[in-house]
Amino acid sequence: xxxxxxxxxxxxxxxxxxxxxxxxxxxxxxxxxxxxxxxxxxxxxxxxxxxxxxxxxxxxxxxxxxxxxxxxxxxxxxxxxxxxxxxxxxxxxxxxxxxxxxxxxxxxxxxxxxxxxxxxxxxxxxxxxxxxxxxxxxxxxxxxxxxxxxxxxxxxxxxxxxxxxxxxxxxxxxxxxxxxxxxxxxxxxxxxxxxxxxxxxxxxxxxxxxxxxxxxxxxxxxxxxxxxxxxxxxxxxxxxxxxxxxxxxxxxxxxxxxxxxxxxxxxxxxxxxxxxxxxxxxxxxxxxxxxxxxxxxxxxxxxxxxxxxxxxxxxxxxxxxxxxxxxxxxxxxxxxxxxxxxxxxxxxxxxxxxxxxxxxxxxxxxxxxxxxxxxxxxxxxxxxxxxxxxxxxxxxxxxxxxxxxxxxxxxxxxxxxxxxxxxxxxxxxxxxxxxxxxxxxxxxxxxxxxxxxxxxxxxxxxxxxxxxxxxxxxxxxxxxxxxxxxxxxxxxxxxxxxxxxxxxxxxxxxxxxxxxxxxxxxxxxxxxxxxxxxxxxxxxxxxxxxxxxxxxxxxxxxxxxxxxxxxxxxxxxxxxxxxxxxxxxxxxxxxxxxxxxxxxxxxxxxxxxxxxxxxxxxxxxxxxxxxxxxxxxxxxxxxx
RNA sequence: GCCGGAGUAGCUCAGCUGGUAGAGCAUUCGCCUUGUAAGCGAAAGGCCCCGGGUUCGAUCCCCGGCUCCGGCUCCA
Numbered sequence: 001x002x003x004x005x006x007x008x009x010x011x012x013x014x015x016x017x018x019x020x021x022x023x024x025x026x027x028x029x030x031x032x033x034x035x036x037x038x039x040x041x042x043x044x045x046x047x048x049x050x051x052x053x054x055x056x057x058x059x060x061x062x063x064x065x066x067x068x069x070x071x072x073x074x075x076x077x078x079x080x081x082x083x084x085x086x087x088x089x090x091x092x093x094x095x096x097x098x099x100x101x102x103x104x105x106x107x108x109x110x111x112x113x114x115x116x117x118x119x120x121x122x123x124x125x126x127x128x129x130x131x132x133x134x135x136x137x138x139x140x141x142x143x144x145x146x147x148x149x150x151x152x153x154x155x156x157x158x159x160x161x162x163x164x165x166x167x168x169x170x171x172x173x174x175x176x177x178x179x180x181x182x183x184x185x186x187x188x189x190x191x192x193x194x195x196x197x198x199x200x201x202x203x204x205x206x207x208x209x210x211x212x213x214x215x216x217x218x219x220x221x222x223x224x225x226x227x228x229x230x231x232x233x234x235x236x237x238x239x240x241x242x243x244x245x246x247x248x249x250x251x252x253x254x255x256x257x258x259x260x261x262x263x264x265x266x267x268x269x270x271x272x273x274x275x276x277x278x279x280x281x282x283x284x285x286x287x288x289x290x291x292x293x294x295x296x297x298x299x300x301x302x303x304x305x306x307x308x309x310x311x312x313x314x315x316x317x318x319x320x321x322x323x324x325x326x327x328x329x330x331x332x333x334x335x336x337x338x339x340x341x342x343x344x345x346x347x348x349x350x351x352x353x354x355x356x357x358x359x360x361x362x363x364x365x366x367x368x369x370x371x372x373x374x375x376x377x378x379x380x381x382x383x384x385x386x387x388x389x390x391x392x393x394x395x396x397x398x399x400x401x402x403x404x405x406x407x408x409x410x411x412x413x414x415x416x417x418x419x420x421x422x423x424x425x426x427x428x429x430x431x432x433x434x435x436x437x438x439x440x441x442x443x444x445x446x447x448x449x450x451x452x453x454x455x456x457x458x459x460x461x462x463x464x465x466x467x468x469x470x471x472x473x474x475x476x477x478x479x480x481x482x483x484x485x486x487x488x489x490x491x492x493x494x495x496x497x498x499x500x501x502x503x504x505x506x507x508x509x510x511x512x513x514x515x516x517x518x519x520x521x522x523x524x525x526x527x528x529x530x531x532x533x534x535x536x537x538x539x540x541x542x543x544x545x546x547x548x549x550x551x552x553x554x555x556x557x558x559x560x561x562x563x564x565x566x567x568x569x570x571x572x573x574x575x576x577x578x579x580x581x582x583x584x585x586x587x588x589x590x591x592x593x594x595x596x597x598x599x600x601x602x603x604x605x606x607x608x609x610x611x612x613x614x615x616x617x618x619x620x621x622x623x624x625x626x627x628x629x630x631x632x633x634x635x636x637x638x639x640x
Numbered sequence: 641g642c643c644g645g646a647g648u649a650g651c652u653c654a655g656c657u658g659g660u661a662g663a664g665c666a667u668u669c670g671c672c673u674u675g676u677a678a679g680c681g682a683a684a685g686g687c688c689c690c691g692g693g694u695u696c697g698a699u700c701c702c703c704g705g706c707u708c709c710g711g712c713u714c715c716a
Contacts, residue, residue, distance in 0.1 A: 095715095095716095096715060096716065097716090098714070098715065098716085099714085100714050101714065105714095107715095115643075115644065116644090117644065117645070118644080118645070118710095160716080163715095163716055164716080166716095167716075176716075177716085178716095179716095186716080187716050188716050189716050190716090205710095206644090206645095206710060206711075207643090207644060207645090207710090207711085208643070208644065208645095208710060208711030208712070209642065209643025209644060209711065209712060210643080210711065210712045210713090211642075211643090211712055211713085213713065213715070214712070214713035214715075215713080216641075216642065216712075220642060220643050220712080221643090221712095222643075222644080223643090223711070223712080225710090225711080251709095255651085256651090262708090264689090264706080264707045264708075267707070267708090372641060373641080373707095374641065374642075374711090374712085375712095376708095377709095551675095551676085553673085553674065553675055554673040554674055554675095555673060555674090556673075581672080581673075581674090582674080582678090582679085583672090583673090583674050583675090583678085583679055584674060584675050584676060585674085585675085585676070585677065585678065585679085586674090586677085586678055586679075587674095587676090587677095588675095588676050588677055588678095589676095589677040589678050590677085590678080591677090592676095592677055593677085599676080601675065601676065603674090603675060604675090605675085613675080613676080615676060620676075621676055
């Protein structure tokens with residue numbers, strides 16, 4: 001009998017009979033593995049257990065907990081979802097159902113214009129549970145494309161037909177794979193687990209509209225989102241995480257902590273409350289430290305500029321639909337959606353020498369963009385926000401040093417806010433672009449060299465640059481592991497051209513400067529939104545709008561409390577006295593909820609000792625200490 | 641913009657497919673003068689999102705609008 005030899009992940013060879021499958025391999029290794037096995041990775045590609053292995057292949061048995069096994073399980077769950085939906089609403093047209101980051105979805109077109117709501121998820125889950133209970137095997141088969149099209153035509157599944165037709169056209173596909181589980185047969189690349197019984201824990205989360213192929217001109221389908229895990233425990237932990245994320249939601253915490261509020265009177269434009277304004281200012285101060293260190297000068301340019309300017313800058317052609325316009329007497333103006341044209345006007349308003357370069361103009365510029373209403377989201381997607389923007393005018397040769405400086409400013413600034421994990425992405429020339437090949441090459445090279453010089457890891461996104469130049473984007477990862485794009489650094493040859501910006505060179509001739517657009521945090525308001533969620537509203541002492549809540553035990557201690565507040569304020573501690581006629585317990589309760597880092601209880605004992613009793617948010621009672629000592633404690637914690 | 645859901649006191653929400661409304665917190669006013677996570681009592685607070693329609697009668701049902709929430713290329 002012929003045999004084959006495969007290689008296991010630890011390098012050991014395993015001899016199997018010819019035609020042996022992944023399942024056979026698992027069984028040959030051990031019964032426990034055979035039972036746990038879900039799929040198999042062959043030379044890096046995940047496959048069904050039932051497919052035969054070939055001689056010499058590297059084989060890894062995928063079990064729960066291994067990378068990619070969860071994707072297989074969730075893909076299985078998506079099929080079971082479709083099975084359940086077809087049970088309940090025969091005639092439903094199915095489209096696609098992939099696994100995604102936190103679960104899976106499946107997009108359907110329900111018959112007769114019916115659209116299920118979230119109330120219907122329960123009965124779908126029940127049907128799914130029945131199929132899981134029945135432990136139906138996933139069976140793979142192959143079919144010629146003509147036959148497959150015929151099949152899905154017969155079943156009145158036009159989306160599947162379209163998918164196959166596209167595969168034929170785009171990839172020259174001749175055979176497609178089909179997967180059966182119970183009564184349901186789906187066009188599917190796979191892979192799948194052995195049977196539906198493996199889906200031990202699943203839940204349907206929500207229903208939403210989604211366009212067929214993401215194209216808003218095409219049919220709107222109904223998407224059902226769900227998630228699945230190998231165990232009930234993992235599912236519960238996942239739901240717990242979602243709950244935590246909800247509790248951290250800046251849209252909930254913002255108004256609750258008195259930071260900002262969102263009102264229907266100005267959709268997408270937050271109102272900043274006193275403590276939120278303090279927070280914004282503290283963030284701006286950190287940015288300004290970087291401006292000073294980096295040799296930037298700060299400017300302010302107008303909010304509203306003549307429409308003509310936007311024609312000149314190219315925004316009117318490329319950005320008009322996102323701009324707000326306003327008529328004043330006979331002139332048409334636009335609210336600025338970006339700060340760069342203003343900065344260019346400043347640069348162009350006087351003659352410059354090569355000795356001035358690099359000229360670094362920073363602006364905390366409030367920009368207004370008419371975002372489509374449906375995409376507005378708290379502070380994260382708004383219609384008006386402040387960019388910590390800057391434009392550096394320099395020579396081609398100076399780009400490298402400037403980029404280096406910008407990168408290190410970003411590192412320092414992010415570290416200050418507790419974001420140590422920074423992901424860097426280099427985006428190169430898109431198909432549609434302006435400028436010469438040489439300019440692009442030099443700019444991309446300058447960015448690449450700067451990143452290499454710093455020994456940074458970075459991803460390249462080919463063709464994702466702006467139309468005027470390549471860029472580097474900086475992404476941070478928050479406490480819940482979510483990624484946010486914040487900083488950006490873009491090389492621009494075009495704007496100086498359009499605004500005819502020049503400097504006088506050493507050779508006495510006029511030269512064109514290069515312009516670098518750069519933002520460290522991006523949107524100040526959005527960054528504060530990210531901070532709120534990152535810290536769950538429990539800001540570190542240096543960033544807390546109120547660092548110490550002073551809590552008099554009884555009304556007779558209010559004067560002493562006010563005195564303490566004055567002394568602390570004089571040393572720079574931000575504090576607030578709670579002089580209501582409430583019990584200490586109540587005041588502590590409220591202060592804890594406001595998440596102030598320190599509470600200072602003052603009563604008879606403290607008054608006679610010139611002290612405060614310190615309670616820390618989180619740590620509890622720390623005992624009494626003199627007022628100056630507490631001020632020193634805060635100072636120690638805040639200084640850097 | 642599109643699909644689904646929601647809109648009731650300042651906030652969080654109850655309110656039987658029809659008879660013009662309730663709780664907790666917050667607010668104000670009393671009382672209490674408090675020692676490390678909610679003291680007691682009272683009052684005040686409502687165009688039940690807006691506009692139409694159905695009805696003897698609409699917070700509730702129907703239509704339109706506004707605002708908010710979840711989504712809308714992670715592609716067999």
